Amino acid sequence: MMSVETEISFKLNGRDVRLKVPVVMKTLAMLRDRLGLTGTKYACGEGECGACTVSVDGKTVNSCLMYAVDCDGREVVTIEGLRTPQSMHPVQQAFVDCGAVQCGFCMPGMIMQAHYLLENNPDLTREEARRGLEGNLCRCTGYTKVLDAVEAVAGTSGAQR
């Protein structure tokens, strides 16, 4: 069967991208298989775990559910886009400093969601962080250190985020 492709263009981690994608392709597959951005993880593939979380126009989405063609004209940020060439993003650094990373598989999605929550509420409480991260499942950490990390960033007055 012939797969129908369409051309899309969008901003990805600050750069303009133009490519042809099958109309049935999901954003996660495009990022990982076509654009080599393997930081975003595939786990459930059904919108249940948050491992595939990316930012689209400033809001987090499950990229395993979103069609790649729907990225057209949008601004997409993945975990690779958070850090600068010089250093990790403060949210990433806090996860490391607090020992919140175990196997790490959930972490790109968890950090994208934590970043989104902190961007929208710099004074996020631990309870708000817990609720905001409910869609991001982790099999390793028990979440305590994840919440410590988010709380550490929320408590850093005047820090760059």
Ligand code: FES
């Ligand atoms: S892989 Fe997308 S939500 Fe689980």
Ligand code: FES
């Ligand atoms: S650190 Fe292993 S799944 Fe979260």
